[in-house]
Amino acid sequence: MKYDLHSHSTASDGSWRPEELVKLACRQQVDVLALTDHDTTAGLEEAKQASEKHGLRLIPGVEISVTWKKRTVHIVGLNIDPAYQPLQQGLKELRSFREWRAVEIGRKLEKVGIENAFEGASAYAKGSLITRTHFAHYLVEKGLAKDMRDVFKHYLVMNKPGHVSGAWAGLDQAIDWIRGAGGQAVIAHPARYRMTSTKLRELLSDFVECGGECLEVVSSSHSRDERHIMAGFANTYNLHASCGSDYHGPENQWVALGKFAEFPEGCRPVWESERWQTPVEFSGSIKDSVA
């Protein structure tokens, strides 16, 4: 069985609609796909219908933006029931913050002579929630950077003209929403935060204390060494291991849906956890959908 437990659609900053993503997953021989859009579950209904049509198991998921000790950390929720109201309420607040932040990013970019960035990014978001990825697409379109990586480095990160600091959910809040929705919380791409091992241990112990269960040991953004380090942490903190591409679309030629390394030895895959054995039933209860 091939599992890809981290992916994005046009409901957030991915380039394929949920149905296209599911079809692509089938072509890539993925058996179990989690759709984990940033701060929204709007793509799940379409993805679920497509998964039934094309014969793939869809895991309803989400990737929640969290501020932990002034750093942004991403917490994936797997096997969530999207009808759980406190989760939806929390995500709605995060999306309001995103709207406000996007206007601010636009203002800040204007100060360095880049006009209409908010409008440009909004056009890429096409009515779905707005992310820095949408700003990046616009700035690349305007010829301000050669590619996505370059645009983030020069415009959208700390100490750069378009940076606005985040005030996302608390770690405890995000985990409560996920667990309340019947799901399992996963620390996404842990090596991407560039934390010292002391900081990462602090995060892991806070995460476990709040009821987190799983660490994304394998991610497209992890090197071989990072996978082994994370496998070690998963075992030390008694966490299940997850794996995912974090696929966003064809623009990033380095990442493919369903294509990444195996777990290092000794990992306990999240699909062997007890929770995983009872699939989530969800339907019709999600009012928002993909634009």
Ligand code: AMP
């Ligand atoms: P946001 O949640 O709006 O702050 O946007 C974060 C998203 O930007 C991430 O989920 C990635 O998809 C994307 N991103 C962040 N850093 C980079 C980077 N260096 N290169 C390409 N995409 C990035």
Ligand code: MN
């Ligand atoms: Mn993203």
Ligand code: MN
């Ligand atoms: Mn992420």
Ligand code: MN
């Ligand atoms: Mn992601």
